[in-house]
Amino acid sequence: MTVAAPTFDLVVAANRLPLDRVVDDKGESTWRRSPGGLVTAMESVMKGRDAAWVGWAGEPGTPPEPFTDEGMYLHPVGLSPTEIEEYYEGFSNDTLWPIFHDVIVPATFHRNWWNTYRTVNHRFAVAIAEIAAPGATVWVHDYQLQLVPAMVRSLRPDVRIGWFNHIPFPPVELFSQLPWRRALVEGLLGADFLGFQRTADAENFLRCCRRLLNMSTKADTVTFTPPGDDPDARRTVRAAAIPISVDFRSLDALSRTPEVKARAAEIRASLGNPEILLLGVDRLDYTKGIRHRLKAYEELLRDKAIAPPDVTMMQVSTPSRERVDAYRHLRDEIERTVGGINGEYSDIGSPAVYYLYQSYPRAEMAAMFLAADVMLVTPLRDGMNLVAKEYVACRHDLGGALVLSEFAGAWHELHQAFICNPHDVEGVKQTIMRAVTAPEDERRRRMKALRKRVAVHDVQRWASRYLEALASAPAKPRRPTRASDEERRGEERANRSSQRALDNASERTEDL
Ligand code: F6P
Numbered sequence: 001m002t003v004a005a006p007t008f009d010l011v012v013a014a015n016r017l018p019l020d021r022v023v024d025d026k027g028e029s030t031w032r033r034s035p036g037g038l039v040t041a042m043e044s045v046m047k048g049r050d051a052a053w054v055g056w057a058g059e060p061g062t063p064p065e066p067f068t069d070e071g072m073y074l075h076p077v078g079l080s081p082t083e084i085e086e087y088y089e090g091f092s093n094d095t096l097w098p099i100f101h102d103v104i105v106p107a108t109f110h111r112n113w114w115n116t117y118r119t120v121n122h123r124f125a126v127a128i129a130e131i132a133a134p135g136a137t138v139w140v141h142d143y144q145l146q147l148v149p150a151m152v153r154s155l156r157p158d159v160r161i162g163w164f165n166h167i168p169f170p171p172v173e174l175f176s177q178l179p180w181r182r183a184l185v186e187g188l189l190g191a192d193f194l195g196f197q198r199t200a201d202a203e204n205f206l207r208c209c210r211r212l213l214n215m216s217t218k219a220d221t222v223t224f225t226p227p228g229d230d231p232d233a234r235r236t237v238r239a240a241a242i243p244i245s246v247d248f249r250s251l252d253a254l255s256r257t258p259e260v261k262a263r264a265a266e267i268r269a270s271l272g273n274p275e276i277l278l279l280g281v282d283r284l285d286y287t288k289g290i291r292h293r294l295k296a297y298e299e300l301l302r303d304k305a306i307a308p309p310d311v312t313m314m315q316v317s318t319p320s321r322e323r324v325d326a327y328r329h330l331r332d333e334i335e336r337t338v339g340g341i342n343g344e345y346s347d348i349g350s351p352a353v354y355y356l357y358q359s360y361p362r363a364e365m366a367a368m369f370l371a372a373d374v375m376l377v378t379p380l381r382d383g384m385n386l387v388a389k390e391y392v393a394c395r396h397d398l399g400g401a402l403v404l405s406e407f408a409g410a411w412h413e414l415h416q417a418f419i420c421n422p423h424d425v426e427g428v429k430q431t432i433m434r435a436v437t438a439p440e441d442e443r444r445r446r447m448k449a450l451r452k453r454v455a456v457h458d459v460q461r462w463a464s465r466y467l468e469a470l471a472s473a474p475a476k477p478r479r480p481t482r483a484s485d486e487e488r489r490g491e492e493r494a495n496r497s498s499q500r501a502l503d504n505a506s507e508r509t510e511d512l
Contacts, residue, residue: 005066007133008073010051013124015088015144017074018043020058031069034058035283035318035359037244037386038141038166044247045463046072054127060084077127079120086116089324092144098326099178100143100170101287101381105326107177114180118147121187125151132159137470140191142166147183150190150226162470163191166244167383168409169201172208181212186227193473194239195466197383197409202239221474236474242466243409244384248458251393255366263367272350276311276436279372281365281387282379284317284357286330289378289405289422294337294353296428301345301352305433309350313376316368318359331357369394374401374435377408378422384409388417392454398444401435403428413457416449 018039019031033039046053052073057064063078079088090113098107125148128138138156140148140163149161175181185208188194196202206222209215215224223236254260271277278297282288297313300306317334321327338355345352360368369375369391377388385408392402392414404410404417411419418438420431438446 005075005131006052006073007131007136008050008052009133009136010049010139011054011128011132011136012042012046012051012139012141013054013128013145013148014038014042014141015056015092017053017055017057017076018046018072019069019074021064023059033361035320037384040386041244041246041459041462042141044250044459052131054124054131056088073131075127075131077120077124083116083120085323086110086113087120088144089321091117093321093324094326095178096143096146097167099174100167102168102170103174104286104380109179111179118183121145121147122151124148125155128152129155132156134158135160137467138162139164139466139470147187148190150187153190160470160473161191162193162195162466162473163188164195164242164244164466165197165201165383168198168381169196169204171204172211175204175208176212181208185209185213189222189224189226189235189237191237193470194237195242195469196239197241197243198412199241201383202241205239238469238473240469242462242469243413243457244386245454245457245459245462246386246389246393247460248389248393248455251366251390252396252455254363255370255394256396257363260363260366260370263364264370267367267371271312271314271354272309274309274312276306276373277371278311278313278374278376278432278436279368280313280315280376280378281368282317283320284327284331284334285320286326287379287381289380290315290317290334291330291337292380292422292425292428293376293378294334294341296425296432297353298337298341298345299425300429300432301341303429305429306436308346308352311436312350312352312354314354314356314368314372316356316358316360319357365390366394369400370397372400374403374432376403376432377410378403378405378420378428379408380405380422382408382410386410388414389454392447392450395447395451398447398451400447401438401443402446402450403431403435413453414450416446416453418446
């Protein structure tokens with residue numbers, strides 16, 4: 001006897017579940033928190049809701065049975081080793097990721113990767129359709145699942161579908177390199193509402209609809225006739241910016257705990273109590289600008305503007321996508337650079353750079369944020385960068401200074417940070433020095449304003465704004481009713497007759 005799966009009014013789908021299953025050498029499996037800002041943000045939104053999360057459990061092979069964790073129903077989707085290679089590492093992270101991030105490294109195109117991407121997207125759509133209650137809300141996340149909205153719509157026309165892009169959406173000139181650009185746009189247009197980090201991202205998407213698919217857009221909506229459908233089944237989809245944030249209150253509370261404060265003091269002490277501790281925390285990704293940051297730091301050491309042990313830097317690089325070539329090369333390059341800097345500028349007991357290729361629990365991250373005098377967030381392109389907001393949320397003491405790239409989505413909200421262009425090494429050096437030498441009252445003023453922004457615009461507000469926008473997005477396919485058909489014909493008649501009147505009037509004017 002097969003037992004029917006439970007159904008839910010809210011179904012979230014993301015490439016990863018919030019937990020990864022890790023199997024150790026002895027074959028024993030444990031669950032570990034998944035990497036990335038998406039999971040951190042969504043976890044806090046999902047807790048306490050009667051909702052389900054569909055995603056990959058992070059390991060190859062048959063997926064584990066669905067289970068409940070902290071009140072959340074987790075529904076694993078399985079990926080074979082080939083699918084991990086072609087859908088996740090290949091199409092998602094070696095084709096789409098570079099195109100969506102200014103082609104910082106070249107994108108790779110393979111038709112078999114695309115076929116696997118379609119197959120896996122369909123598997124996600126089937127899983128969602130299975131557990132969505134009648135009329136449920138389905139919230140799909142990120143670039144790995146761009147075909148899912150249309151696939152879910154064809155399986156379950158009764159549900160409301162939203163998609164949110166955590167990364168930038170590229171300009172049409174880059175997006176159009178994708179041989180599958182049309183199918184991707186049509187996949188997204190299965191949604192009722194498409195959410196983006198910045199208005200510029202939503203505009204880029206709408207421009208793709210106009211320029212590549214000849215669709216008509218008005219303000220933040222696009223109207224089109226779905227392929228193969230009744231020509232009267234026109235739909236309108238809204239695309240707008242709703243920038244993501246962090247769980248301000250819980251990070252603020254965590255960083256105020258005696259344990260985290262004591263750990264922050266311990267970290268500083270074990271680094272030799274430097275006057276200034278610079279900190280970088282990133283997934284090891286070429287979009288994060290780690291090389292550019294290290295170059296600026298190295299030149300400041302070379303120029304003798306700063307020197308250990310008074311000033312030191314800690315770079316935490318979380319392992320990421322380690323089997324993709326571009327990531328492997330980046331790791332080699334960064335580790336070589338760190339080695340070079342330490343060889344040249346460290347002294348016994350006072351290294352110039354502390355480099356940590358590891359991921360850490362939330363409390364340890366909060367302690368690092370509290371310990372750091374200057375936080376360096378200098379991506380070349382980033383959808384949002386939640387590390388910048390996490391740092392701000394942890395600085396309840398109003399200490400610390402944030403150096404922020406203007407190419408991070410966070411820049412659009414965190415104007416009181418010390419802003420830099422990461423491509424301008426001279427500019428980055430100057431900005432770091434401004435942050436290092438800023439008077440305490442200026443730093444406090446800036447931090448206060450930054451905290452105010454993040455406290456009000458937190459992740460809970462983001463989720464409720466998103467769900468409200470989804471609920472009020474243009475409803476169902478807009479089929480012209482008989483009445484509106486008649487209205488339209490009436491309007492056309494009226495237009496024709498007023499045009500005739502105008503023509504007659506102008507003829508008369510010319511006669512005069
Ligand atoms: O938002 C970008 C993103 O790809 C998320 O989808 C993901 O949670 C995070 O970065 C980490 O990436 P990955 O899942 O490839 O390790």
